[in-house]
Amino acid sequence: MSDTYNAFVVDExxxxxxxxxxxxxxxxxxxxxxxxxxxxxxxxxxxxxxxxGNKGVTKSYPFTPGIDAVGKIRQSKDNNLKExxxxxxxGYDLGMNTNGGFGEIIHxxxxxxxxxxxxLSMEEAISFGTAGITAAASVDAVLSKIDAPELPVAVSGAxxxxxxxxxxxxxxxxxxxxxxxxxxxxxxxxKNLGAKNIILRDDFSSEKIRPLDKxxxxxxxxxxxxxxxxxxxxxxxxxxxxxxxxxVNSIKLETTVFPFILRGIALQGIDSAESPIxxxxxxxxxxxxxWQIGYSKSSIKIIKLNELAPEIDKILNGNQQGRVVVxxxx
Ligand SMILES: NC(=O)c1ccc[n+]([C@@H]2O[C@H](COP(=O)([O-])OP(=O)(O)OC[C@H]3O[C@@H](n4cnc5c(N)ncnc54)[C@H](OP(=O)(O)O)[C@@H]3O)[C@@H](O)[C@H]2O)c1
Numbered sequence: 001m002s003d004t005y006n007a008f009v010v011d012e013x014x015x016x017x018x019x020x021x022x023x024x025x026x027x028x029x030x031x032x033x034x035x036x037x038x039x040x041x042x043x044x045x046x047x048x049x050x051x052x053g054n055k056g057v058t059k060s061y062p063f064t065p066g067i068d069a070v071g072k073i074r075q076s077k078d079n080n081l082k083e084x085x086x087x088x089x090x091g092y093d094l095g096m097n098t099n100g101g102f103g104e105i106i107h108x109x110x111x112x113x114x115x116x117x118x119x120l121s122m123e124e125a126i127s128f129g130t131a132g133i134t135a136a137a138s139v140d141a142v143l144s145k146i147d148a149p150e151l152p153v154a155v156s157g158a159x160x161x162x163x164x165x166x167x168x169x170x171x172x173x174x175x176x177x178x179x180x181x182x183x184x185x186x187x188x189x190x191k192n193l194g195a196k197n198i199i200l201r202d203d204f205s206s207e208k209i210r211p212l213d214k215x216x217x218x219x220x221x222x223x224x225x226x227x228x229x230x231x232x233x234x235x236x237x238x239x240x241x242x243x244x245x246x247x248v249n250s251i252k253l254e255t256t257v258f259p260f261i262l263r264g265i266a267l268q269g270i271d272s273a274e275s276p277i278x279x280x281x282x283x284x285x286x287x288x289x290x291w292q293i294g295y296s297k298s299s300i301k302i303i304k305l306n307e308l309a310p311e312i313d314k315i316l317n318g319n320q321q322g323r324v325v326v327x328x329x330x
Contacts, residue, residue: 006328007103008305010051012061017053021306024064027099027107029075034110036087038071040126041101043308043324044161045248048315050095051308057096066100066326067091067273068129070122078110086116088284090130091273102308104328114281117288126325127300128287131161134272136283136291138162138221138243139169141268145241149218152176152197154232157223159186159321162245166221167193168293178217180204180228182318189321193299201228210234211256212263226250238263245270248318300325 009022029035050058050065058065073085081087092112094100099107116125128136142153153170157163158179170177171194179195182202190198205227213234220232220242226249232242233255244253244267259265272280299322303311311324 005104006305007064007099007105008051008066008308009062009064010053010058012053017051017061019051019309019312024103026105029077029107031077032110033077033107034073034081034087034113035075036069036071036089036106036108036113037074038066038069038101038104038106038328040070040122040328041066041326042068042126042129042131042161043311043315043320043326044068044130045246045315046130047095047100047102048312050100051312052316059097063097064099064103065095066102067095068126069094069101069106070116070126070129071106074105076110081110081113081115086122088114088116088125090114090133090280091275102305102326111277114277114284117284119292120284120288123325125284125287127323128165129161129323130272131323132165132287133275133280133283134162134245134270135165135169135221136287137270137272137275137279138166138245139173139291140283140286141243141270142170142219142221142241143173145239145266145268146219149175151216151218151237152178154178154180154217154220154235155195155223156180156201156220156228156232157246157248158190158195158198159183160223160248161320161323162223163221164189164193164299164322165293166223167195168299169291170221171195172291172293183321186321189299204228204231209254211258215263222246224249226252227254230254233259233265233267236263236265239265241266241268243268243270245272299323302327
């Protein structure tokens with residue numbers, strides 16, 4: 001076994017952030033930790049922030065991003081996890097300030113590890129990754145409030161990682177989805193995922209936001225924040241719920257109390273990275289059983305480590321569609 005591994009490393013050189021593939025020494029296994037041979041990682045928006053020097057995500061460089069990793073345990077200092085176990089790690093500090101899945105090896109606390117569920121291949125698991133469990137947590141929050149939505153559920157950022165999986169999951173559950181997208185040529189992609197209606201972001205944003213607009217949705221899964229979230233809030237029907245997980249549109253949210261006090265709607269924040277490991281296991285079991293959407297077949301692009309840089313630029317510019325999976329070792 002080699003005592004080095006390859007990783008996509010971001011260096012900070014005179015306020016510029018530059019990436020390259022480097023050979024790194026194996027970390028030494030600590031008590032309560034595992035060393036994992038990462039076979040797959042995937043690209044999430046947060047990875048692009050880390051790779052481009054966002055100090056709110058990653059404080060110091062050189063650093064290897066990658067908030068998702070799926071692979072096999074190489075060495076373990078936890079009695080419940082043994083060499084060869086197939087596992088998933090998403091979130092917590094992975095890819096933020098703990099070297100992440102863009103390296104062929106990760107060294108993480110055993111408490112971050114979810115065993116790969118039966119009925120889910122490693123490739124299927126990584127096609128979900130953090131985007132998938134964020135979408136699943138959002139869908140779970142919608143279903144916990146509304147059994148059978150009478151109006152469609154709105155999904156914003158619909159072609160993105162979280163959005164596209166949310167469209168697929170809700171559609172799989174027989175719920176009508178209205179996909180809100182900025183991409184004019186994405187209709188077929190969104191219809192293939194099951195979206196019933198598609199609204200272009202510019203059309204959705206064309207009129208003034210009213211405190212209480214005509215109700216068009218029973219619920220909303222918002223992945224972008226800003227004025228898109230404000231509009232969804234004003235258009236959700238009585239006792240509906242809107243989930244909020246992202247900020248690619250804006251970190252700001254303007255609204256009034258009226259949707260809350262006159263329609264009884266709920267705004268549910270989603271923080272998948274720091275969710276308790278028991279909740280992550282619950283979501284992965286759902287994804288491996290009744291929420292299986294065969295997503296990996298239609299909407300993932302598989303790349304090698306040395307093909308990451310342009311994909312990072314694409315996600316930063318809001319142009320990514322579906323999921324990008326990194327396959328190590330080829
Ligand atoms: N809270 C959590 O637990 C959690 C977990 C994962 C991700 N996130 C956050 O969720 C967001 C989405 O993550 P992701 O990995 O799915 O990213 P992504 O793949 O880049 O998807 C984001 C999508 O948002 C849309 N979009 C891009 N720029 C926009 C703009 N200026 N205004 C409105 N919409 C825009 C685009 O879809 P369309 O072209 O289809 O509109 C884009 O594909 C990010 O903010 C990420 O940090 C949060």
